[in-house]
Amino acid sequence: xxxxxxxxxxxxxxxxxxxxxxxxxxxxxxxxxxxxxxxxxxxxxxxxxxxxxxxxxxxxxxxxxxxxxxxxxxxxxxxxxxxxxxxxxxxxxxxxxxxxxxxxxxxxxxxxxxxxxxxxxxxxxxxxxxxxxxxxxxxxxxxxxxxxxxxxxxxxxxxxxxxxxxxxxxxxxxxxxxxxxxxxxxxxxxxxxxxxxxxxxxxxxxxxxxxxxxxxxxxxxxxxxxxxxxxxxxxxxxxxxxxxxxxxxxxxx
Amino acid sequence: xxxxxxxxxxxxxxxxxxxxxxxxxxxxxxxxxxxxxxxxxxxxxxxxxxxxxxxxxxxxxxxxxxxxxxxxxxxxxxxxxxxxxxxxxxxxxxxxxxxxxxxxxxxxxxxxxxxxxxxxxxxxxxxxxxxxxxxxxxxxxxxxxxxxxxxxxxxxxxxxxxxxxxxxxxxxxxxxxxxxxxxxxxxxxxxxxxxxxxxxxxxxxxxxxxxxxxxxxxxxxxxxxxxxxxxxxxxxxxxxxxxxxxxxxxxxx
Numbered sequence: 001x002x003x004x005x006x007x008x009x010x011x012x013x014x015x016x017x018x019x020x021x022x023x024x025x026x027x028x029x030x031x032x033x034x035x036x037x038x039x040x041x042x043x044x045x046x047x048x049x050x051x052x053x054x055x056x057x058x059x060x061x062x063x064x065x066x067x068x069x070x071x072x073x074x075x076x077x078x079x080x081x082x083x084x085x086x087x088x089x090x091x092x093x094x095x096x097x098x099x100x101x102x103x104x105x106x107x108x109x110x111x112x113x114x115x116x117x118x119x120x121x122x123x124x125x126x127x128x129x130x131x132x133x134x135x136x137x138x139x140x141x142x143x144x145x146x147x148x149x150x151x152x153x154x155x156x157x158x159x160x161x162x163x164x165x166x167x168x169x170x171x172x173x174x175x176x177x178x179x180x181x182x183x184x185x186x187x188x189x190x191x192x193x194x195x196x197x198x199x200x201x202x203x204x205x206x207x208x209x210x211x212x213x214x215x216x217x218x219x220x221x222x223x224x225x226x227x228x229x230x231x232x233x234x235x236x237x238x239x240x241x242x243x244x245x246x247x248x249x250x251x252x253x
Numbered sequence: 254x255x256x257x258x259x260x261x262x263x264x265x266x267x268x269x270x271x272x273x274x275x276x277x278x279x280x281x282x283x284x285x286x287x288x289x290x291x292x293x294x295x296x297x298x299x300x301x302x303x304x305x306x307x308x309x310x311x312x313x314x315x316x317x318x319x320x321x322x323x324x325x326x327x328x329x330x331x332x333x334x335x336x337x338x339x340x341x342x343x344x345x346x347x348x349x350x351x352x353x354x355x356x357x358x359x360x361x362x363x364x365x366x367x368x369x370x371x372x373x374x375x376x377x378x379x380x381x382x383x384x385x386x387x388x389x390x391x392x393x394x395x396x397x398x399x400x401x402x403x404x405x406x407x408x409x410x411x412x413x414x415x416x417x418x419x420x421x422x423x424x425x426x427x428x429x430x431x432x433x434x435x436x437x438x439x440x441x442x443x444x445x446x447x448x449x450x451x452x453x454x455x456x457x458x459x460x461x462x463x464x465x466x467x468x469x470x471x472x473x474x475x476x477x478x479x480x481x482x483x484x485x486x487x488x489x490x491x492x493x494x495x496x497x498x499x500x501x502x503x504x505x506x
Contacts, residue, residue: 002376002377002378003377003378004377004378004380049378051378082374082375087375087377087380088377088380089377090374090375090376090377092374121335121343121345122335122340122343123255123343124255124256124257124340124341124342124343125255125256125257125302125304125382125500126379126382127257127340127341128381129378129379247378
């Protein structure tokens with residue numbers, strides 16, 4: 001799935017706030033004419049976007065008489081869902097999964113991207129998908145600091161575990177790129193941080209980005225960043241970066 | 254100026270609808286403490302965006318005692334305006350202009366860009382800045398048809414003159430590109446149409462794009478497109494493309 005998280009209070013269903021889960025479950029109920037619960041690979045925070053979220057659900061839609069008669073397959077469900085979903089949520093592909101498939105427990109890697117627009121001026125177009133930083137950033141220092149994240153570490157400095165107590169995660173890659181983001185923005189100033197791990201703690205990517213920004217702004221040096229990582233102390237992290245720059249890119253199984 | 258036109262009823266001030274003009278004039282009044290009227294190079298339609306709109310206004314702000322005492326210049330006005338403007342409108346640069354400068358009459362060229370996402374699937378991120386076309390487009394045919402727009406022509410087929418009767422305009426360039434637009438969208442499928450002219454008729458770019466789309470969809474051939482241009486008949490144009498794919502890129506003086 002892909003979604004613009006701007007107008008949602010996160011993925012996970014809540015009593016009195018619009019969520020991606022509720023939106024998709026409502027669409028599934030409407031199409032399949034049966035209440036349907038979904039499970040997601042990543043429960044993205046309020047305002048966080050997704051380009052490659054993975055969800056799973058059980059349905060007997062394909063085995064119904066009317067579906068069998070019409071020869072309905074996964075692509076028909078995909079089209080039907082996209083027809084009823086609001087424009088800020090889309091299903092990219094519907095596929096049949098094994099009965100024991102669990103999008104969260106079976107995921108081997110998740111990749112997130114965080115977009116930053118570094119310029120003295122705001123840029124109104126694409127402001128919903130990137131953090132504007134008006135002071136100059138030392139991206140080389142941010143890149144250097146990011147290297148220390150790679151490997152298996154206790155990331156307690158950067159977040160809380162979603163369940164249990166274990167705060168150890170394995171980061172496969174953490175790099176800054178200067179990917180030219182929106183071609184109608186002024187040249188230069190666009191940076192993106194790509195991070196891939198077996199799993200993430202709550203708020204981990206945003207906390208890492210917020211702390212790397214302290215390095216980029218010269219408020220923390222690379223050595224201090226490494227010490228903060230080793231400290232396993234939430235108080236050592238910089239301010240958590242806002243959600244709207246973050247996007248769940250891919251989940252690997 | 255740059256703005257996201259999604260939430261505005263166009264540039265030009267209206268009695269009961271939010272406009273970019275009103276928003277900027279309010280900001281100017283707040284900063285300069287004097288009612289200030291602006292004139293724009295292009296009065297963009299409701300929902301159309303801008304990356305390089307040019308506006309002009311008269312102000313005595315720089316000559317006020319308090320400004321003189323503080324040595325305020327154009328960049329101070331720029332910062333003050335950006336501080337009070339909403340996040341979907343930004344001033345890119347404030348410069349002093351000659352007393353006789355008129356952003357519309359003095360403009361030699363305007364360039365617009367229209368973004369299209371051509372894919373069977375919707376893409377929720379950046380949907381505000383591009384038109385989604387789900388059937389395959391023949392971009393080569395669209396490129397071929399667009400060539401006939403270049404030069405001085407009577408464009409009555411594609412729009413009405415904003416004032417007077419003359420519908421002749423000079424188009425300097427009209428090309429389709431495959432500019433990779435948002436890097437978090439799936440590879441491929443992104444097209445943009447760049448068109449530069451001395452001036453445009455009302456709805457001209459959107460009408461041209463809508464008609465080129467008929468060519469891309471195989472509903473009109475290149476020959477018929479050329480005949481439609483020559484016909485000087487509004488009824489020969491395809492449906493006007495929606496505003497949200499369009500962006501005023503640059504104005505040249």
